[in-house]
Amino acid sequence: MFDQVKDKYASLGVDVEKALEAMTSTPISLHCWQGDDVGGFEGGDGTLGSGLAVTGNYPGKARSIDELRQDLEQALSLLPGSHRLNLHAMYGDFGGKSVDRDAIEPAHFQSWIDWCRQQGLGMDFNPSCFSHPNADAGFTLSSPDQGIRDFWIAHCRASRQIGAVIGEQLGSPCVTNIWVPDGMKDLPADRLGFRQRLEASLDAVLEEKLSPAHNIDAVESKLFGIGSESFVVGSHEFYMGYAFKNQTALCLDAGHFHPTESIADKISSVLMFVPELLLHVSRGVRWDSDHVVLFDDATQAIMQELVRCDALPRTHIGLDFFDASINRIAAWAIGTRAAQKCLLLALLEPREKLRQAELEGDYTSRLLLLETAKALPWSVVWEEFCRRNNVPGELALADSIRQYERTVLAGRA
Template identity: 50%
Template sequence: MTNEKNVESAYQLAKERYAELGVDTDAALKALKNVKLSIHCWQGDDIHGFLNPEQELTGGIGVSGNYPGIARTPDELTSDLHEALSLIPGSHKIQLHTLYAVTDKKKDFNEVGPEDFKYWVDWAKQEKIGLDMNPTFFSHPMVKENFTLASPEKSVRDFWIEVGKKSRDISNYFGQELGQRSINNFWIPDGFKDNPIDKATPRLRLIESLDEIFAKKYDENNTIESVEGKLFGTGIESYTVGSHLFYNNYAISRGKLWTIDAGHWHPTEDVSDKFSAFLPFGKGLMLHVSRPVRWDSDHVVIMDEALVRITQSLVRDNELDKTNIGLDFFDATINRVSGWVVGARATQKALLQAMLAPIEDLKKAELNYDYTTRLAVTEELKSYPFGAVWDEFCLQNNVPVGTDWLDNIHQYEKDVQFKRN
C-alpha cells in the first residue's frame, strides 16, 4: 500500500522542479481534471451486447482470448464499469452501441429507441456521468456482402437508415436526461475485398443515406453526430466506401464532427498531424484512442510514443476544447476491467505529461528560430518527475496510487467475476 506522506513529499519536490521551468503543476492537475474521457462499454463483454449476444461478430471485428469473468447481463456490465470508474481519476462518460439496448421484449436494431436505454440513463444518473452513442452497423444479417448504408439494395439501405435515425433519438435522449452533450459516432463496414469497377456510386449512395439520417434537426447542446473513416477492414481490403477523405469532406460540408481512430490509419502515418490540419476548417473532432499492432488490432492503450504525440498535439495546440477523447479497444486475454483502467490511466498520464511543459516559452523560442532551446528543453522534460505529479492527481481524486489498483482488481475477480463461470 502506497504511503500517502511519501506521495505528498515527492509531489512537493516535483512541484519545485517544474516551477524552475515556469510550470505550475497545480494548474496542470486542475486542467487534467476537466478532461472527460469517453470510455467504451464493449471492453467488458467482447462486443456481444444484449440484443443478439449469440450473433457472430461481423464487420471486420474480432476479439481474442477467453479470460474468465466476462459480463453477460446489463447488471454485470454496469458493475464492471462501476469498478473501473472507481479506479480512474476524474469524472467521465461511457460510450454505448445500439446492441447494448436493454429491452423487455425482443427487438431488432431498427426498432430500438430511447425507451430501451432507460436502464443506462438511470445508471448514469446514479454514477453522475454522461453517455455517448454509436449506432451498430455490424453483427447483423442485414449486413449484406459487407454493405449497409452504401448497399445497392434499397431495402438494406432503408433498414440501416432507420437504425441511424433511431440512434439520433437515443443520443438526444441522453443529452436531455443527463445534461451533457452526447456524441453520436457513425462508423460503417462497407467496402469490397477485391478491386471494384465502380468506386463512385457506393459513395454517392452513402452520402444520400447519411443525408437522410441527418435531415432532422436536434439541439446540439444535447447531441451531435461524428463520422468515422477507416483505411481498410477485414473483407474490405481493396476499397473502403467511408474512407478518411470521404468523411473529412462530409464532416466539413455538413457541419459534423470528424472521428479520428488511432488504429484506422496506415502504420507509417502520424495521427497527431491530422488534428491541426482539420480543425481550422472543421467543427470539431471525436478521437478514438486505440493501439494498433501492425494493423487495426485494437490493443489496450498504453503510454507509448504514438499516444504521447497525440496528447502533446492536443495540449500544445490548444485543441482539447474542440476534441472529444474516447477509448476504443478490446482484449479478452486479460481481466477486462483492468483493460479499461490501464487504457484510461495511460491516456490521462500522457495528457498530464504534455501539460507539464513550458509551452509558451517553447513556442517563443521556436518563433525566434531558437531550435537549440526547443530541442534541449523537450529532451530534458522526458526525465522530469511527472510520475510524482500523477500520483498526486490520483491521491486528490481518491483513487489508488501506483499499482495499488491491482489489489482492487484481484479482489473484484475473486468476489464477483470468477463466480460468473
C-alpha cells in the same frame, strides 16, 4: 516530494495545479464493449460479423447488463478524474424482447441514462451498423439494395434521437458517432457509386436538425478491415470532406490508419475546418486496430498535439479497444490510465517557453526544453492526481484488480 516537483515545474513556467485542473475537466469516454467482447444484449448468439473479431476467452466476461454495469463501476473506481460512458445501440435494455435496430427508442436506453446519472457520468452513443443480417453482404448505408440502405438509415436516425434524449436528460451533449464497415475484400469496379450512395444515406440520416446542446454528430473513417482489405467506402478522405462540408464532428480513430501513420499530425489541420473533433484512442498492431492503449510515443503525440493546439475544449476523447485475452477490467484500467498519463505529460510541457523559442528561431532551446521535460518527475504529479481522486496509485493497481477477480469474476461460470 510533490511540492518540490511543483517548484521544479514552476521554474519552467508550468503551473502544476492548472494542469491537474485540466485533467479533472477533461473526461475520457469509456467504451462499454470492452466488458463483454462486443456482444451486446439483443439476445443473439453473440457472434460478431462485419469484419470484427475479438480474440481470447479470459474468464469472467459480463453476461448481462447488471454484470456489465458492475464491471464498469469497478473500472471507474480505478480511474482518476471525470469520465463518460460510450454505449453502442446493441447494448439497449430490451427486457428480453426482440427489438430490431430500426425500431430502437429512447425508452430502451432509459435505464442506462439513469445509471449514468447515478454514477455522475456523461454518455455518448453509437449506431451499431454491424453484426446483423442486413450487414452480412458487407454494405449498410452504401448498399446497392435500397431496402438495406433504408433499414440502416432508420437505425441511424433513431440513434440520433436517442443521443439527443441522452444529452438533454444528462445535461451534457451526447456525441453520436456513425461508423459503418462497408467495403470489399477485392478490387471494386465502381468506387464512386458506393461513395455517392453513402453520402446520400448520411444526408438522409442527418436531415433533421438537432440541438447541439443535446446531440453532436460525428463520422468515422477507416483504412481497411477484415473482409474489406482492398476497399473501404468510408475512407479518411471521404469523411474528412463530408465533415468539412456538413460541419459535423470528425472522428479520428488511432487504429484506423496505416500502422506507421500517426493521427497526431492530422489534428491541427482538421480543427481548422470542423467545429469539433472526436478521438478514438486505440492502438493498431499490423492489421488489427483495437489493442489496449499504452503509454507510448503515438498516444503521447496525440495528447501533445491536443494541448499544443489548445484543442481540449473542442475535442471529445473516447477509447476503442477490446481484448478478451486478459482481465477485461484491467484492460479498461490500463488503457484509460495510459491515455490519461499521456494527457498529463502533455499538460506539463513548458508550452510558453517552447513557443517563444520556436518563434525566435532558437531551435536549440526548443530541443533542450523538450528533452528536459521528459526527464522531470511527472509521475509524482500522476500519483498525486490518483491520491486526490481516491483511486489506487500505480503500485496498488494490480492488487485492486486481482481482488475483484477473486471475489467477483471467478464466480461467473
